[in-house]
Amino acid sequence: MEDLDKNIDIKINQISQKLKEIRLSKGYTSYETFAFENDLNRVQYWRIESGKNITLKTLIKVLDIHKISLGEFFKNL
Template sequence: MAPRDDNPDELTQKTLKQVGERLRAIRKGKGFSNYEQFANKYALNRSTYGKYEKGQDLRLSSLLKILRIMEISPSDFFSEGFDS
């Protein structure tokens, strides 16, 4: 088994940044001017959610939870703002 590499490659970093930008755009589209308001309303850890919007790595289960809160499917989420 290969050693774990905690440093994401360039493509992964770019995609995580795009995930964060997409989360931010959807949150703003739902009328939340800042991430703290959104996180507090839905009982999400405020600082952790803020890191996600900044492009920090996140677990798939965390992303799916946020998408359920935002009432958007994964396919709709990834349909905009991502390079092919």
């Protein structure tokens, strides 16, 4: 069970890092600015990029903001 939990944590971290990379590639050096300009809760978005808390609903919303499909996002993960 510990191996499964560790694997899940690794995947969550990969998702969080990829979201951060996408934000940075779009020119948003601050997660706060990105959250504010896209009507996202600043603290919630910080948690997402930190791998602390992410829901599917929020992931889909962020990907919609970036105009990226789920398939594109998960293609290389």
